Amino acid sequence: MTQLSMARQGIVTDEMSVVARKEGLSPEAVREGVAAGRIVIPKNVKREFSAEGIGAPLRTKVNANIGTSPEYYDLEEEKRKLKVAIEAGADSVMDLSTGGDLSAVRRMVLETSTVMVGAVPIYEVAALLNSRARPFYEMTSDMLFETIERQCSEGLDYITVHCGVTRRAVSLAGGSNRVAGIVSRGGSLLAAWMHYHRKENPLYEQFDRLLDIARKYDVTLSLGDGLRPGAVADATDGAQIEELVVLGELAGRARDADVQVMIEGPGHVPINQIEANVMAQKRLCAGAPFYVLGPLTTDCAPGYDHITAAIGGAVAAAAGADFLCYVTPSEHLCLPDVEDVRLGVIAARIAAHSGDIAKGVAGAMDRDVKMSAFRKALDWRGMYRMAIDPYLPRKRRDGADGAHAESDVCTMCGELCAVKTHNIIDGGKPCKKGEENGD
């Protein structure tokens, strides 16, 4: 039985209890959210780890993409990326490998990860054909579904499947309709396959076959946005909305089949359109959790796209997005390295937390109150504990030699420290509210 089927029968599973404890909610509230499809708990029946929930009213979660490419394969480096992503606070990792021994990478990720693991099965089919110098249109629907079944049986907690890339939606993304065309790898491959064969997307046509596989292992379907805008000028266009409407219909069919489902979203979106995108997704998909990539709010910041994505991610999370896929400084440029992974996770966590304050997620504002109380008390160790990234502030303030570690002020103002001055007139001693808060 899946988490969804048990929730519908009124059963609170161990996973629901774990999620409830982490989120400060009652187990019954989590069960109700899962039963209604507003919360998913991606956890393959074959994997053991501390479950996380995604959806309203839970904390906004963060995913880190790792994985090899046809140009670069280093299993040990992927292992380091996985470790760094989890240490930096990622709630999920996706193995997006497309080069080298894909099975070895996936096995390593599934065996090593202490968080949920996702993947995009069509990448393996494409990588296999590419390694044999065969064109992608030689894929058959059986190859695709057999790969999906095998990957699910290996333990993936969720899979991205671009089921909404229909012939009609693709026609709306073509020609002069878009500046950037189709930028999703999975979406572009399927569109090319459909164009060559003059056939409909097998993931759409044989959706029930997909549901049977997902239900067997309780794998959550992440309905991918293969036609997401890859340029801010393409945001919220006909192709994107047509795909979203299809995904809404498929989400309903998935729930009817007791399969957990979330919806993926853009992409590149101007700030003023982000809230409307979140509202449209929630409305069309009956409140299904929304998993967004970025969104990047400008196309003009290569090298800094972790910042561009964090700006959009914060706005999206505040508007109701539930799951942020990180973007690294290497986006649009090259395969991220280990430090890129760390920076990407931290940037996405800042965005997620900013959104959580705005959404009123339990405990989010409390953390900032504690941080500010420590700041007022000039309690630097307390501040490090509350920091989303404790490493960088410690390094910046204490310096490489630790020379400033024992000073009550910092080198910005020295003894002209405004906080210290105000503490003198504010009762004559620093506020200790942080300690009262138990930290």
Ligand code: SF4
């Ligand atoms: S010295 Fe200046 S920057 Fe540093 S804590 Fe005091 S007021 Fe803030």
